[in-house]
Amino acid sequence: METNHVPEKFIVSIGPQHPALKEPGHFEFTVDGEVVTNATARLGFVHRGMEKGTEGRNYVQDLYLMERVCGICSHVHAMAFALGVEKLAGVQAPPRAQAIRELIAELERIHSHLLWLGVAAHEGGFDTLFMFSWRDRETVMDLLELISGNRVNYSANVLGGVKIDINEKQKDAMHKGMDFLEERTEHYMKVVTEDETFLGRTRNIGLMTKDQAELLGAVGPTSRASGVPHDVRVDSPYAGYADFPVKLITEPAGDLEARFVVRINELFESYRLVREIIDHLPEGELTVRVPRRIPEGETVSRVEAPRGELFYFMKSNGTDKPDRVKVRTPSLCNWASVLTLAVGHKLADMPMILAGIDPCFSCNDRMVTINRGNDSQVWSWEDLRKYGIDYYK
Amino acid sequence: MVKKKVLTPEELLQAGKEALQSWILSENTPENNRLDVVIQTAEIKNCVRALVNAKWGYLSAITALDSPEYTLVEGSNDKVIVPDKGNVELLYHFCNGAAIITMRMKLPYANAAIDSICEVIPSATLYEREASELLGVDFIGTPSTEHLLLPDEWPVNVYPLRKSFTGLEKQNKVEEK
Numbered sequence: 001m002e003t004n005h006v007p008e009k010f011i012v013s014i015g016p017q018h019p020a021l022k023e024p025g026h027f028e029f030t031v032d033g034e035v036v037t038n039a040t041a042r043l044g045f046v047h048r049g050m051e052k053g054t055e056g057r058n059y060v061q062d063l064y065l066m067e068r069v070c071g072i073c074s075h076v077h078a079m080a081f082a083l084g085v086e087k088l089a090g091v092q093a094p095p096r097a098q099a100i101r102e103l104i105a106e107l108e109r110i111h112s113h114l115l116w117l118g119v120a121a122h123e124g125g126f127d128t129l130f131m132f133s134w135r136d137r138e139t140v141m142d143l144l145e146l147i148s149g150n151r152v153n154y155s156a157n158v159l160g161g162v163k164i165d166i167n168e169k170q171k172d173a174m175h176k177g178m179d180f181l182e183e184r185t186e187h188y189m190k191v192v193t194e195d196e197t198f199l200g201r202t203r204n205i206g207l208m209t210k211d212q213a214e215l216l217g218a219v220g221p222t223s224r225a226s227g228v229p230h231d232v233r234v235d236s237p238y239a240g241y242a243d244f245p246v247k248l249i250t251e252p253a254g255d256l257e258a259r260f261v262v263r264i265n266e267l268f269e270s271y272r273l274v275r276e277i278i279d280h281l282p283e284g285e286l287t288v289r290v291p292r293r294i295p296e297g298e299t300v301s302r303v304e305a306p307r308g309e310l311f312y313f314m315k316s317n318g319t320d321k322p323d324r325v326k327v328r329t330p331s332l333c334n335w336a337s338v339l340t341l342a343v344g345h346k347l348a349d350m351p352m353i354l355a356g357i358d359p360c361f362s363c364n365d366r367m368v369t370i371n372r373g374n375d376s377q378v379w380s381w382e383d384l385r386k387y388g389i390d391y392y393k
Numbered sequence: 394m395v396k397k398k399v400l401t402p403e404e405l406l407q408a409g410k411e412a413l414q415s416w417i418l419s420e421n422t423p424e425n426n427r428l429d430v431v432i433q434t435a436e437i438k439n440c441v442r443a444l445v446n447a448k449w450g451y452l453s454a455i456t457a458l459d460s461p462e463y464t465l466v467e468g469s470n471d472k473v474i475v476p477d478k479g480n481v482e483l484l485y486h487f488c489n490g491a492a493i494i495t496m497r498m499k500l501p502y503a504n505a506a507i508d509s510i511c512e513v514i515p516s517a518t519l520y521e522r523e524a525s526e527l528l529g530v531d532f533i534g535t536p537s538t539e540h541l542l543l544p545d546e547w548p549v550n551v552y553p554l555r556k557s558f559t560g561l562e563k564q565n566k567v568e569e570k
């Protein structure tokens with residue numbers, strides 16, 4: 001069989017197996033020597049047909065289904081769905097419920113950003129930072145378990161409000177946790193902005209200009225690190241964000257270092273918000289009644305997930321089941337931008353650039369094949385990671 | 394530095410509407426901060442280009458809705474789907490701050506084709522691939538038509554997000570008959 005490879009080009013195929021981290025995905029990088037000239041994606045290895053699944057279940061069942069779209073940002077999915085259903089039904093959850101929704105969303109952001117910090121550090125060959133940040137992340141995981149009973153699917157939302165309340169003892173634990181994490185995060189900020197070896201992997205790498213970020217529709221910290229002032233929490237406040245506003249954080253540089261700095265600054269902002277919410281939690285009910293049958297209508301529900309804008313489009317038809325629920329997760333937007341941006345970068349930078357968007361279809365630890373004409377080599381993601389680290393030694 | 398005036402969502406929607414003015418067939422405000430405009434299928438590239446040139450927000454998502462034709466079963470109130478009749482509606486959502494403009498158009502099953510907008514917004518390829526394999530919309534000129542989400546061995550012309558799809562096994566049985 002003839003091969004149709006252009007002689008001096010390799011295709012580096014990455015994925016979909018990945019024993020070490022979360023979810024599978026498959027990427028193919030065409031490289032010319034060391035430089036990437038084209039990048040494509042193949043997702044769907046964990047496609048579970050959830051959008052179709054919502055059409056056959058009622059709204060209450062769907063809430064539990066949507067909470068399971070993502071294992072890291074489970075709360076924001078349930079919250080986006082619940083807010084959408086409430087809009088369609090013409091009801092509003094009480095202020096205390098909205099504040100608790102925001103509180104859990106911020107705790108979730110803290111755990112997600114710390115998780116990312118560890119993963120990104122690992123990809124850069126900085127395993128000490130990885131172990132420290134994941135150790136500290138346990139603090140916030142314990143707090144989430146303390147208030148909801150769960151570490152992953154907190155199941156805090158119900159249609160029309162929340163099902164968990166916050167008591168004084170939990171507030172104390174949260175204050176202590178935030179104090180500890182703030183001190184640690186100050187240290188991390190110092191590390192990612194001052195450590196020479198780390199800066200060698202992040203400064204001026206994976207550059208995305210503001211115009212590119214806007215055109216490619218990048219979202220969340222990835223776009224804010226390119227100076228795009230977009231944050232759904234600020235632009236279009238939902239849940240409790242109108243009462244407990246968040247400060248918009250951007251960085252102009254657009255490189256990997258800026259993506260670290262934005263996320264770490266967001267951590268400080270989240271610590272501040274958590275303290276403010278628990279100190280000024282509104283009194284009152286936790287739920288309002290939502291009818292079982294939802295009147296006919298269409299709505300868009302947007303929330304700011306840890307990775308960026310999460311978009312829900314919902315159409316109801318007057319029954320107790322939705323007609324259509326469309327979910328667009330932030331990682332999908334950011335994949336599109338990273339695939340375009342990969343072109344022109346070194347193969348050795350790919351692990352860090354991919355990790356830099358905080359992919360939810362995680363792209364770590366997988367198989368890598370290098371095709372060179374008739375010759376083909378198989379690498380693991382680990383090999384590619386080491387290749388990247390050795391390249392910069 | 395002069396600080397740019399922050400526009401309200403209403404002003405943003407007005408500016409977006411002006412950019413699209415010549416292509417709007419009808420418009421609707423389904424809820425606060427939103428504007429739905431119906432445009433002609435053939436004009437999608439022009440409309441997207443107009444919004445991009447006006448720097449009006451970013452493409453947030455492409456939603457595809459399936460609306461098949463139903464018919465009543467004789468002697469009862471049950472509705473059944475008329476096979477191969479109906480349309481897929483595409484919704485291009487552009488977000489700008491709190492404002493959302495949705496461009497909508499209906500494509501009949503018989504001719505479910507529309508120009509790809511990847512020439513204007515390269516990152517739209519993932520959204521187009523999703524709509525094309527899950528609902529059977531043909532994006533003319535889209536850079537890749539390979540499967541993004543469905544397995545490689547998925548049968549051709551079977552679109553799981555269409556209302557008529559109820560599961561692969563059943564579908565195959567019908568074909569065998």
